[in-house]
Amino acid sequence: MPRMSMIEAIRDAMDVKLGQDDNVVVYGEDVGYFGGVFRCTAGLQKKYGTNRVFDSPINESGIVGTAIGMGAYGIRPCVEIQFADYIYPAYDQIVSEAARIRYRSNKDFTCPITIRTPCGGGIFGGQTHSQSPESLFTHVSGVKTVIPSNPYDAKGLLIASIEDDDPVIFLEPKRLYNGPFDGHHDRPASNWSKHPLGEVPEGHYTVEIGKAKVFAEGDDVTILTYGTMVYVAEAAVKETGINAEIIDLRSLMPLDIDTVVKSVEKTGRCMVLHEATLTSGFGAELAAQVQERCFYHLESPVVRVAGWDTPYPHAQEWDYFPGPARVGKELKAMMEA
Amino acid sequence: MSEYGPLKFHVPEPPGRPGDAPNFDGIVIPEAGSVRRPDVDCPAADMKELASTMIRVLNTDGEAVGEWAEGLDDDVLLKGLKNMIRVRAYDERMMTLQRQGKTSFYMKCTGEEAIAVGFRAALSKGDMNFPTYRQQGLLLSTDYPMVDMICQILSNSRDPLKGRQLPIMYSSKEHGFFSISGNLGTQFIQAVGWAMASAIKGDTKVAAGWIGDGSTAATDFHASLVNASVYKPPVILNVVNNQWAISSFRGIAGGDHATFAERALGYDIPALRVDGNDFLAVYAASKWAVDRARHGFGPTLIEWVTYRVAPHSTSDDPSQYRPKEESEAWPLGDPILRLKNYLVARKLWSDEQQVQAEAEYNDEIRAATKEAESYGVMGSGASPKDMFDDVYKEMPQHLREQRQKMGV
Numbered sequence: 029m030p031r032m033s034m035i036e037a038i039r040d041a042m043d044v045k046l047g048q049d050d051n052v053v054v055y056g057e058d059v060g061y062f063g064g065v066f067r068c069t070a071g072l073q074k075k076y077g078t079n080r081v082f083d084s085p086i087n088e089s090g091i092v093g094t095a096i097g098m099g100a101y102g103i104r105p106c107v108e109i110q111f112a113d114y115i116y117p118a119y120d121q122i123v124s125e126a127a128r129i130r131y132r133s134n135k136d137f138t139c140p141i142t143i144r145t146p147c148g149g150g151i152f153g154g155q156t157h158s159q160s161p162e163s164l165f166t167h168v169s170g171v172k173t174v175i176p177s178n179p180y181d182a183k184g185l186l187i188a189s190i191e192d193d194d195p196v197i198f199l200e201p202k203r204l205y206n207g208p209f210d211g212h213h214d215r216p217a218s219n220w221s222k223h224p225l226g227e228v229p230e231g232h233y234t235v236e237i238g239k240a241k242v243f244a245e246g247d248d249v250t251i252l253t254y255g256t257m258v259y260v261a262e263a264a265v266k267e268t269g270i271n272a273e274i275i276d277l278r279s280l281m282p283l284d285i286d287t288v289v290k291s292v293e294k295t296g297r298c299m300v301l302h303e304a305t306l307t308s309g310f311g312a313e314l315a316a317q318v319q320e321r322c323f324y325h326l327e328s329p330v331v332r333v334a335g336w337d338t339p340y341p342h343a344q345e346w347d348y349f350p351g352p353a354r355v356g357k358e359l360k361a362m363m364e365a
Numbered sequence: 366m367s368e369y370g371p372l373k374f375h376v377p378e379p380p381g382r383p384g385d386a387p388n389f390d391g392i393v394i395p396e397a398g399s400v401r402r403p404d405v406d407c408p409a410a411d412m413k414e415l416a417s418t419m420i421r422v423l424n425t426d427g428e429a430v431g432e433w434a435e436g437l438d439d440d441v442l443l444k445g446l447k448n449m450i451r452v453r454a455y456d457e458r459m460m461t462l463q464r465q466g467k468t469s470f471y472m473k474c475t476g477e478e479a480i481a482v483g484f485r486a487a488l489s490k491g492d493m494n495f496p497t498y499r500q501q502g503l504l505l506s507t508d509y510p511m512v513d514m515i516c517q518i519l520s521n522s523r524d525p526l527k528g529r530q531l532p533i534m535y536s537s538k539e540h541g542f543f544s545i546s547g548n549l550g551t552q553f554i555q556a557v558g559w560a561m562a563s564a565i566k567g568d569t570k571v572a573a574g575w576i577g578d579g580s581t582a583a584t585d586f587h588a589s590l591v592n593a594s595v596y597k598p599p600v601i602l603n604v605v606n607n608q609w610a611i612s613s614f615r616g617i618a619g620g621d622h623a624t625f626a627e628r629a630l631g632y633d634i635p636a637l638r639v640d641g642n643d644f645l646a647v648y649a650a651s652k653w654a655v656d657r658a659r660h661g662f663g664p665t666l667i668e669w670v671t672y673r674v675a676p677h678s679t680s681d682d683p684s685q686y687r688p689k690e691e692s693e694a695w696p697l698g699d700p701i702l703r704l705k706n707y708l709v710a711r712k713l714w715s716d717e718q719q720v721q722a723e724a725e726y727n728d729e730i731r732a733a734t735k736e737a738e739s740y741g742v743m744g745s746g747a748s749p750k751d752m753f754d755d756v757y758k759e760m761p762q763h764l765r766e767q768r769q770k771m772g773v
Contacts, residue, residue, distance in 0.1 A: 090588035097558025133544035282761035
């Protein structure tokens with residue numbers, strides 16, 4: 029089976045869909061001729077022509093607004109917002125338009141668009157290249173929000189997103205583009221060529237939107253996480269020796285609550301872990317749902333570990349980032365509670 | 366001592382407020398027929414002056430003059446007059462419905478009927494409008510059932526949008542009428558995207574975006590123009606300058622001394638500025654722009670100069686912010702009366718026919734209202750069960766659970 033980085037897997041997903049369906053178009057800032065600042069669309073314009081893969085003006089509400097119009101026409105745009113930190117000018121188009129069109133028109137018009145955007149930190153990007161805005165989208169009825177943590181899921185989920193008849197926010201943890209990252213920034217970086225999840229089938233396959241994955245089985249505590257934090261959790265579990273079950277949610281909206289509940293009922297403890305800021309983060313939703321559904325199985329309070337409630341700092345990146353040491357410390361405290 | 370005096374903060378003020386005499390000295394009105402009609406493939410740079418003047422066809426004697434008067438089909442004009450009468454009668458009746466408490470909200474387009482009706486006459490089946498809330502004329506010029514429109518306004522059991530939308534936010538793909546948002550300016554850029562898709566697919570359909578003078582201030586106006594400029598899609602960008610955005614006059618959108626049409630010039634988009642109360646000019650300019658788009662020569666921005674005779678909505682009282690007599694003083698007159706006088710002078714229409722048409726439409730609207738009311742009035746028709754459908758194509762688990770919790 030071919031081995032791919034997450035960048036190659038994402039590109040391959042678009043390649044597969046561009047090849048299969050004439051209605052798929054791909055565009056965004058620097059996406060066409062150059063192939064994207066992270067190279068996710070490299071070679072696609074050459075292969076499919078400027079009618080299908082092209083550069084857009086630096087105009088995020090325009091990128092999403094035109095995509096909505098194209099969706100209404102009946103084609104399937106897969107657009108890139110260069111960094112999730114740049115998505116805010118498009119927020120009105122996403123919240124007030126893309127998310128509502130099916131509902132408000134009683135399905136007379138639909139919005140089958142995919143918005144890809146790199147998120148998360150760990151690359152010394154400072155506050156404008158590091159944010160994790162997922163909760164701003166999970167709060168919006170009518171859009172789906174997915175976030176893969178490895179090349180296999182990235183390709184399968186992106187194909188599923190492009191084929192989905194509703195708008196999908198497809199968040200790409202940029203620190204995982206080239207390899208899994210466990211938060212030990214001072215150690216040599218690993219890459220996907222040595223990781224089993226870097227094995228990506230050729231051609232078409234999908235990973236169903238709305239299905240979580242049990243990333244590692246365990247009995248004593250459940251860690252609910254996604255994106256980069258999957259590997260941070262893995263490192264913290266290894267380093268503490270705690271018998272934890274790690275759930276990679278993959279899809280935040282819709283949420284696979286059954287997998288969550290099953291695990292927490294088994295372990296009786298739950299940690300929610302994300303890189304985004306703590307307050308009103310997606311972890312708040314997870315903690316609320318776990319206590320609503322699993323209260324009588326819980327042996328200790330649900331614990332949230334997240335980025336601090338500050339803008340994403342530059343020089344203090346590793347103080348902000350909830351790395352394996354912070355996660356491990358919280359895990360140990362939970363087990364004693 | 367500083368050599369500079371203290372700076373002064375500038376907030377534009379309209380020429381008249383309540384109690385003042387209406388003042389339209391700032392509206393420069395060129396002679397009808399004085400503006401040239403370029404070929405539809407004319408580069409934007411070679412027709413810049415059309416953004417600063419005003420295309421007018423009907424002169425003060427009620428004659429059609431100049432290059433824009435050529436080749437206008439009498440049948441279209443007659444149909445246009447009837448459609449405008451129908452729109453105005455519909456607005457009046459819906460206003461009554463609101464006053465009777467049968468619906469929560471309504472918005473009239475009084476004085477602006479020529480724009481939507483005239484523009485629609487230049488479109489073909491399959492073209493798509495992205496309208497604002499004051500283009501009911503686009504739908505009422507088609508065979509879209511009036512009963513369905515009223516059912517939407519009443520949010521009753523036959524509401525095509527199942528009670529989910531504010532009254533008048535219609536939607537009909539089949540009739541080239543995109544679902545109205547209510548957020549301002551957001552749909553202008555979607556029209557550009559729709560037109561891009563038409564070009565990508567090698568289609569022949571054109572799109573039309575609609576925006577008001579006030580909403581040209583929204584960032585999506587720039588998004589629309591820059592994308593239209595870059596990709597040259599078959600789109601007509603309609604700016605309805607009706608002088609007022611609720612209580613803010615056009616100057617609060619930066620349109621006091623520059624025209625809205627002139628904004629297109631910096632984007633290399635051709636612009637027409639048109640007397641929006643002159644049906645002949647509206648139809649001629651629309652045809653030109655649609656022709657240009659369909660032949661692959663790209664976008665056109667059209668500023669329609671008109672006046673919002675009606676309050677912004679049923680929740681608005683214009684006597685609080687503008688001179689009471691302003692609408693009567695509006696120098697471009699009443700679009701229905703102007704077209705009627707022209708057709709009567711040409712013996713294509715008569716006062717009797719006018720009265721008869723008004724009576725016929727009143728009957729039609731009364732019957733449609735009666736039928737619509739039989740399906741329920743506000744609050745008595747829409748089902749709470751419908752509330753949870755169509756958020757997504759398939760209902761996710763959390764919504765199924767919430768619906769169960771609600772017990773419907």
